[in-house]
Amino acid sequence: MIKQAVILSAGKSSRFWPLNKRHKSLIKVMGKPLIFYTLQGLKKAGVSKMIIIQGRQRNIERELRKYKLKAKIKYLVQQKPKGMGNALWQARNLLKDRFLVVDVGRVDAGEIIQNSKVKIQKFKNVLFGQKTKNPHLFGIMQVKGNKVLKIIEKPKKDRKSSNIKVVGIYILEPGFFNYYKKVKKHVYDFEDALSGYMKENNVGVIMLKKKEEKTPSLKYPWHLFVMEKYLFDRFLQNKIEKSAKISRGAMVKGKVYIGKNTKVYENAVIKGPCYIGDNCIIGNNSLVREYTDLETNVLIGANSEVTRSIFQEDVHIHSNFIGDSIL
Secondary structure, eight states, X not given: OOOEEEEEEOSOOGGGTTSOSXXXXXXXXXXXXXXXXXXXXXXXXXXXXXXXXXXXXXHHHHHHTTSOOOSEEEEEEESSOOOHHHHHHTTGGGOOSOEEEEETTOTTHHHHHHHTHHHHTTOSSEEEEEEOSOGGGSEEEEEETTEEEEEEESOOXXXXXXXXXXXXXXXXXXXXXXXXXXXXXXXXXXXXXXXXXXXXXXXXXXXXXXXXXXXXXXXXXXXXHHHHHHHHHHHOOOEEOTTOEEOTTOEEESSEEEOTTOEEOTTOEEESSEXXXXXXXXXXXXXXXXXXXXXXXXXXXXXXXXXXXXXXXXXXXXXXXXXXXXX
16 A cells, blocks of 8 residues: 655646646635645545645645644655656655655545555556547657556657556656666656656556546646536535525525625525635625635625636626636
């Protein structure tokens, strides 16, 4: 059983523009940052020690200290965003046995590990893969049977290559660092070291059965919609807090969470699944429906409609229709 994990969360989140004012893993869904769900999932899968690699701003550490995670967490800093290999290198002295490497955006990492326990035991080193329609956007595996031979980072569109992408979950052993020391250092030196390691060591591949479009990842802002649906379907509570005030003429239907001190005014309609955080206002004659997430202090003004959207804290709208949007 894998007991230790390194969670990588020190990058610039450049592909997450324009929502990358802070690290992408700090975007909130149902009142908690995305990294919270990644850590909770790993804990349920039996991982007892977690090492989080963050940027020098340390905003990951500051945010997570607000929550009771009940897990052993060690925070390390990558001073400059020099890539995944350099981030992992920061943890080398703490890794004495097989360990997980997890991209922070894989909120489903724990579930994947739990579902793969039997297969994981067959290999000392494991990469998780998935078929993709867009190989040029990802690290791509060259696979023979159930073994990985090589990693190619973002192959050109016209290049004939595999369509199996790396999904951001790895199982490695400390010997990997001997290979990392030898490669030329650049942004994708992790993939170079891994390819060199594969020439002399067996690395197995475990394929995810779910289709790419139904599996949460977090490279671009629109991936949040898939991630939100994944989290809603598994963790959304059907609950109205006692301090919330729902007008008699309002209607709440389906699976809906309404937070503390939130007010829902006359003739407003909420059709779940929806999450409405603390101290929100849903104005007269408004409609909130279908996979909408409203974080703390959101105001939906009178005569508005919001559907399939994600609002972060302190967003206010008045007399609007907003659909399939992130504010």
